[in-house]
Amino acid sequence: MLKFDIEKSDGLMRAGVIHTPHGDIKTPCFVGAATRASVKALTMKEMRDLGSQAILANTYHLILAPGADLIKKAGGLAEFCSWHGPTFTDSGGFQIFSLPDVKINQEGAKFKSHINGDKLEMTPESSMQAQWAIGADIHMAFDHLARSEKREDMEEAMQRTHEWLVRCKKEHDKLAKEYDIEQYLYAVVQGGTFNDLRAKSAEFCKSVEPDGFGIGGVFVADGMGEMLKTVNSILPENKPRHLLGMGQEPIDIFVGAEYGCDTFDCVAPTRMARNGSLYTSDGRINIKNAKYKDDFTPLDPECDCECCKNYNRAYLHHLFKTDEITAKVLASIHNEHFVVKTTDKIRESILDGTFKEYKQEFLARYYK
C-alpha cells in the first residue's frame, strides 16, 4: 500500500507526505509534465534546481517512442531520463479523448499513431502492462473522458471508466506479483460537470480500493471547488488525490488544495513559457509585447529563480523576438518554478495555519 502521511489538515484541505520508492513528495505538490520523459526545454537538473519534486510522463507517448520495453530495459523511467525522484505516468486515457479518429468499445480504444499512422490499440490491460514496464511509482487507471458535455455522454464515459478500472486493478495486482519494485495505482474519478455523477464515480473508485485517486476530465474551473468538495468528501482521507491536468491558473491550485487535492500536473506552465506568456506576482504577461523592449527590471522581482535572479525583461524580450532557444529555456525555468513554488507556499501556509490569508493576498494581487 502506498504510504501517505497527513501532517496537518483543516476540513478537506491537508498537507502531507507521499512516500514512493523513489523518494517522498511533500504535498500539496505541483508535478512537472514530462510527457515524453522530458520536461520540454528543461534538463532534469534544471527541474531539480527549480525545486520540482516529481514528474509525470505519458504512457501513450512513451509507447510510440521509445517503447515501454526499451524503458524497462533502461532500468525504468526514473533511470532512463535521469530524474531519480518520484514519477507518475498518465495512462493514455486523455489521448483517447483528444486524438481524432479514435474508436472506443467495451474492450478498449483503437486509434492511429499521430507519428506514422500505425493502427494501435490500448486496453486497460495493455495500459497497465506498459505502465509497469515504464516503471513509474504511480500509475493512472486507463480512463475515458466524455467527448461532449452532454450528460448521457458523460455518464457513458464514467460507466466505461468504472468497468475499465476493475480490469486495471485486476491486471495491476497480477503484475505486482511479477515485479520486484512496488508501483501504485490511482483510480480516476470521472463524471464531468454533474456532481451526482462525480459522487457516484468517487464511490465506485473508492470501492475498488486503489492506492490513490486521480480526478480527471476537469475543464471548467468554474464550479471546480464544488465538484472537489463532493468528490473528496467521499474519497478516503488516508489516500492521496491527484487533480489531473489542472494548474494553468494559480487559482486552480489554491482551490484544488483547499478542497483536498494533494498533487497537480499541468502542461500549461512550460507550454505558455515557450509561447512567451510568463507568470508574475502581478499576473501573467506576454514578454514579447513591445512595452518590454527596454524594461530592465527582473521578470518578477519577488522570484528567486535562475531566470529572475540573473536576467531582466528587456533581455528576455530580445531572446524571444530573435527566437533564441534560451528564451524558451529561461521562460520554462521561471514558469515551472513559479507554479512549483506557489504550490510549496500553499503547503507551508496549510502547515502554519495561514492558508486563507495567503490565498486572499496572492489572488488579489495576481488577478487585480
Add this chain to the structure above:
RNA sequence: GCUGGAAUCGUCUAGUGGCAAUGACAAGAGACUGUAAAUCUCUCGGCUUCGGCCUUCGUAGGUUCGAGUCCUACUUCCAGCA
C-alpha cells in the same frame, strides 16, 4: 557611350488591361489547463455613419470606359559590349 533587363506596403515577392493589389518575413496583439503545441488565431495604406469614400505599384505625360499592367520621355539600379 551602346544594347538588354529591372523599379510594387519596413524587407523580399506575386501580379501582363477591371486591383487597395499575392505570398513570405518583419511588426502589433490575442489564445493556450492529464502536450499531435518551440503551436495556433487576428491585425498589418488612410478615413468611415461599415454602405462605402480617399490616396497608392520610381517620376512626368499619353492611350483607354478602366493602367501596377500598354506607349513616350526622364531618373536610378543591374548585366553585357565598348
